Amino acid sequence: MARRTLIAGNWKMNGLGADGVALAKDVAAGAPAGVELLVCPPATLVARIAAAVAGSAVAVGGQDCHGKASGAHTGDISAEMLADAGAHYVILGHSERRTDHGETDAAVRAKTEAAWRAGLNAIVCIGETLAERDAGRTLSVLEAQLTGSVPSDASADRLVIAYEPVWAIGTGKTPTLDEVDAAHRHIRAVLGRLVSGADAVRILYGGSMKPSNAAELLAIADVDGGLIGGASLKAADFLAIAAAARS
Secondary structure, three states, X not given: OOOOOEEEXXXXXXXXXXXXXXXXXXXXXXXXXXOEEEEEOOXXXXXXXXXXXXXXXXXXEEOOOEOOOOOOOOOOOEHHHHHHHOOOEEEEOOHHHHHHOOOOHHHHHHHHHHHHHOOOEEXXXXXXXXXXXXXOOHHHHHHHHHHHHOOOOOEHHHEEEEEOOHHHOOOOOOOOHHHHHHHHHHHHHHHHHHXXXXXXXXXXXXXXXXXXXXXXXXXXXXXXXXXXXXXXXXXXXXXXXXXXXXX
């Protein structure tokens, strides 16, 4: 089944107003045809970035949301607030959230349900640590995280999975192409038991994807795009990755 490539930029905790708007406009100006581009700025910039790229081929997303629509949750942001600000996607369960904030699979599942309640597409992140990889547990960890994080009523039109080996994020290290292929094929097989129309679910690779390795990673059959961290902060690098998806 043909799946449209998605190149998603996770800006993490980077960007102030003027620089963020300039970066988003540069991405929109250079967006190649045939590839879906997404930028996920900090929550403070979602509305401004959405306005800056309105009418372009670039979508906007958030980096996290709360499971509730409103309430006494100081410092949190709801999926409805993201949607109101102009977001169409939200990243959930990123390894930095799981590690730094103790997010469990159950919490990620609740947030995914909240994203769908607000009409957002959920990008659910999964991935193994170096210790888990060295212990030969990569595939079992991915299966457990998928099973725990993806709601039982999931459908392909609102779900994206991002495989991000934790040990590769921001380190410049990547698994071998065979390891990436094995992980993505396993994720696809597990999704087949969890999601109606699983062949249509896009699976992104995240973990030090950059212009120099994007083409070979994106050529793997079940790699449907990338979740890009550091390289998404430079329009030239981000656009080069997107261009590699077309080659």
